[in-house]
Amino acid sequence: MTEEQRKSFLEQFHLQGKVALVTGGSRGIGRSIALGLADAGSDVVLASRKLPDLEAVAQEIAHRGRKALAVAANVRQVPEIESLVKKAMDEFGHIDILVNNAGTNPTFGSVFDVEEGVWDVTMGLNLKGYFFLSQAVGRLMKDKGGGSIINVASTAGIHPDLGLGVYSITKAGVIMLTQVLAQEWGQYNIRVNAIAPGVVKTRLSALLWSTPEIRKMVEGNTALGRVAEPDEMVGAVLFLASDASSYVTAQTIVLDGGHFSSVQTFLPGIQPAK
Numbered sequence: 147m148t149e150e151q152r153k154s155f156l157e158q159f160h161l162q163g164k165v166a167l168v169t170g171g172s173r174g175i176g177r178s179i180a181l182g183l184a185d186a187g188s189d190v191v192l193a194s195r196k197l198p199d200l201e202a203v204a205q206e207i208a209h210r211g212r213k214a215l216a217v218a219a220n221v222r223q224v225p226e227i228e229s230l231v232k233k234a235m236d237e238f239g240h241i242d243i244l245v246n247n248a249g250t251n252p253t254f255g256s257v258f259d260v261e262e263g264v265w266d267v268t269m270g271l272n273l274k275g276y277f278f279l280s281q282a283v284g285r286l287m288k289d290k291g292g293g294s295i296i297n298v299a300s301t302a303g304i305h306p307d308l309g310l311g312v313y314s315i316t317k318a319g320v321i322m323l324t325q326v327l328a329q330e331w332g333q334y335n336i337r338v339n340a341i342a343p344g345v346v347k348t349r350l351s352a353l354l355w356s357t358p359e360i361r362k363m364v365e366g367n368t369a370l371g372r373v374a375e376p377d378e379m380v381g382a383v384l385f386l387a388s389d390a391s392s393y394v395t396a397q398t399i400v401l402d403g404g405h406f407s408s409v410q411t412f413l414p415g416i417q418p419a420k
Contacts, residue, residue, distance in 0.1 A: 158390040162187035165238040170248030172199035174348035175376045182380035189213040191234040221275035231282045243387045244283045246276040247298040257311040272316035292335030296386045297324050299340040301402045328396035337395040339386045344402030346374045369404025
């Protein structure tokens with residue numbers, strides 16, 4: 147391979163001139179992804195409900211020499227999705243990459259105990275928000291000639307984790323949403339993929355990695371023997387966002403350190419059925 151060919155391959159990963167919109171961008175996986183996209187050359191629109199937290203990440207992006215726009219938005223609400231997209235377009239004029247990352251899990255326990263409000267909140271953010279934000283941005287990508295949408299699913303959407311019933315259902319929905327959008331929008335050069343993290347050291351999954359008996363179980367049934375850091379999710383996203391993955395769509399990349407799916411993570415007191 148010549149030096150010119152090698153450089154050409156590496157350039158496929160560059161995102162100069164691109165604009166990415168990242169939800170849940172103020173902390174955890176979303177923050178890591180936003181900073182990684184900026185390092186690869188993209189300008190970034192950051193969205194979450196709390197503006198001060200977003201502005202701190204926006205400053206980090208600015209220090210990397212890229213532009214950032216922080217927008218407070220609750221993506222459970224379609225009017226706020228529409229406002230978010232309008233602000234992004236007013237600022238940058240195009241959106242090339244969408245990362246649906248915002249998520250919640252307000253309950254741990256048996257599905258017998260799930261109340262309607264918990265179901266609505268979890269479905270609203272983890273699935274409804276992904277759908278309608280993808281729809282809004284997808285329309286723009288269609289007119290522009292293409293783009294990349296990356297959904298943050300979970301291994302819980304592939305094999306359910308006991309105690310995380312509703313969350314698991316929403317993440318299974320995200321994986322199917324990814325396939326449906328990819329199938330319909332491929333004709334417009336819109337690629338739609340997902341990543342499915344296992345247990346990552348974030349606030350959302352704190353109960354799992356900070357509870358000694360659960361963490362020991364997770365680590366003992368993971369090939370790499372440890373819980374992931376948020377930054378370890380970035381590489382796959384950069385691949386899916388870039389031209390390096392130009393023939394990849396409808397896929398879910400599992401990022402679980404080699405977790406054995408036949409072994410379930412469960413909370414104390416929530417036991418598998420006999």
